[in-house]
Amino acid sequence: MKVLVMSDTHGYIANARRAIEKNPDVEMVIHLGDYCRDVAELEQLYPDKRFEYVYGNSDFGVGETEAEKTLEIEGRRIFLTHGHKYSVKWDLNRIHAKAETENAHIALYGHTHIALVERVCDRMVLNPGSISESRSNLSESYAILDISPEKVDAEFFYI
Numbered sequence: 199m200k201v202l203v204m205s206d207t208h209g210y211i212a213n214a215r216r217a218i219e220k221n222p223d224v225e226m227v228i229h230l231g232d233y234c235r236d237v238a239e240l241e242q243l244y245p246d247k248r249f250e251y252v253y254g255n256s257d258f259g260v261g262e263t264e265a266e267k268t269l270e271i272e273g274r275r276i277f278l279t280h281g282h283k284y285s286v287k288w289d290l291n292r293i294h295a296k297a298e299t300e301n302a303h304i305a306l307y308g309h310t311h312i313a314l315v316e317r318v319c320d321r322m323v324l325n326p327g328s329i330s331e332s333r334s335n336l337s338e339s340y341a342i343l344d345i346s347p348e349k350v351d352a353e354f355f356y357i
Contacts, residue, residue, distance in 0.1 A: 199272055201343040205230035205280070205308025206328035208256065211239060213329045213357045217340045218244055220355075224342065226271070230308035230326070231280030232256040234263055254280030254308060273347045274303040281307030281325070290316060290323055297321055304343070304350060313339045313354045324352055 202224040207214055214236065218227060227247050229237050231254025241249050252267060253260040266279040277300045284292040286309055297305035298321070305323045312334045313327030327339035337356045344351040 199226065199345050200224045201226045201228060201271065201345060202340060203228045203230070203306055203324065203326045203343060204329040204340040205326050206232040206254070206311055206330060207236040208233050208328075208330045209236065210330040211236050213338050214240060214340075215243065216357060217329065217355065218247065221342060226250065228278060228306060230254070230278060230306055232308065234260065250278065252278050252280055255282040268300050268302060272345045274345055274350060275301055276304045276306060276345075277302035278306050281309035286310055286325070293323055294318060294321070297323065304345075313341070315341075315352055315354075322350060322352065326354070329357070 200223055202221055227249050229251035231252050234251045234253045234257050237249050237251045253263045269276045277297050286307055293305050307325050311328035311331055314325045316323045326341040329338050329340050332338045339354055339356050342353050
């Protein structure tokens with residue numbers, strides 16, 4: 199299954215729309231917070247896609263939206279969080295530990311606005327960067343995960 203992973207739209211969904219339209223074969227879109235309410239508009243525009251999301255530190259009035267969740271896709275456990283509760287701006291130790299506790303094959307987070315993937319043993323920890331406000335020397339970004347029971351591939355795309 200192909201999954202588009204984005205974070206930190208901050209009310210600007212033009213790049214999110216570009217990413218979804220450039221990848222019509224994705225079945226699911228994951229939003230990792232900071233303006234998770236943007237997902238409501240994206241769901242209206244792309245009713246054929248499944249959306250999963252969590253809230254971030256810039257989200258307020260989120261109702262019953264969760265701060266983190268664990269999904270299962272193609273037999274792989276995937277942990278979703280924005281990352282601010284795991285001090286991801288300093289190191290990834292706490293998010294690795296949480297992924298291990300959740301028995302997750304993949305941990306996805308945002309918050310830093312910088313794309314990064316790190317593999318430790320059989321676990322992948324991935325930040326898609328920010329689709330609206332990159333803080334790296336590269337442009338705004340998102341990731342595509344290709345998940346199967348045999349393997350998980352990840353690729354970053356820059357807008």
